[in-house]
Amino acid sequence: MQPRNMSMSGVVDLAAVKAAGEAKQKAEQARAEAARTGRAPTSGARLVFDVDEAGFQQDVLQRSTEVPVVIDFWAEWCEPCKQLGPLLERLAGEYAGKFVLAKIDVDANQMLFQQFGVQGIPAVFAVVAGQPIPLFQGAAPESQIREVLDQLVQAAEQQFGIVGAPVDPQAAGEQPEAEAPAPAGPYDALLEAANQALDSGDLGGAVQAYKNVLSDDPANPEAKLGLAQAELLHRVQDLDPQAVRKEAAENPADVQAQIRAADLDLVGGHIEDAFGRLIDVVKRTAGADRESARVRLLELFEVIGADDPRVTTARTALARVLF
Secondary structure, three states, X not given: OXXXXXXXXXXXXXXXXXXXXXXXXXXXXXXHHHHHHOOOOOOHHXXXXXXXXXXXXXXXXXXXXXXXXXXXXXXXXXXXXXXXXXXHHHHHHHOOOOOEEEEEEOOOOHHHHHHOOOOXXXXXXXXXXXXXXXXXXXXXXXXXXXXXXXXXXXXXXXXXXXXXXOOOOOOOXXXXXXXXXXXXXXXXXXXXXHHHHHHHOOHHHHHHHHHHHHHHOOOOHHHHHHHHHHXXXXXXXXXXXXXXXXXXXXXXXXXXXXXXXXXXXHHOOOHHXXXXXXXXXXXXXXXXHHHHHHHHHHHHHHHHOOOOHHHHHHHHHHHHHHO
16 A cells, blocks of 8 residues: 655656746736737747758657647748738737747758648648648638637647747847746645645645635646646555556556556656556557546646656657547
């Protein structure tokens, strides 16, 4: 049996959880401000950029593990491209970092043109977690394009937990405005109590404390991440690790057994094993079983943090088995 005060030492610390939560909260606040003012929180130079074959790996494939990358295949001689391109660029600004736009000149990048199997231009694709997704070909009404982009953003978040974020204005060559110290939020005391409960091993108390925050502030990023960690520990505290691993080894088709084993893998610090186990379940199952494994995998991503390279790698692997 696992002792009640088992910890995640060596796997995740609360400082990292808090930092990730604050970063996500700033991204959400920046988007809200952009929606209020009608201006994107980042420069177009970072939301819209040209890509060639040499930079495709880093600028598109690697970046697609953090934010959906929309690709606009175009050419100077293509008249419809001259209408679609500016529209996509404007939408990239309006979506405020929920996706980025990579523009590829097909005349200068014939290899990419061929690899994507483009039949004609303009052609628009997306790359999410390293996987290409065809969106549409030819000119399209703005309303239809917005619908496609909304579906892309939603799928990226729901399927892979990928949520774009505004670009650092310093990196875009802008002078950032001086920031006043952030005032204490209304939930700081509750969050501190929840973190202390988690540190002390009062898992039930921590779960309830985080839920109390989320009941009034459902988007609070630190509470969401803290709850994911507390719920993981709560799930495994009464498990017999030896029995769980024996059951998973003897019953590879038992999805719930594999999910329990993945939880124990993560708590024990075997992060790649936990991710790999659930990706394998997603690959060989369908329906409710597949969905259960996929959802648990996304929950474990939240515990570790979106910036961890092991999460990035696992997201790409998940995309390969889903598409």
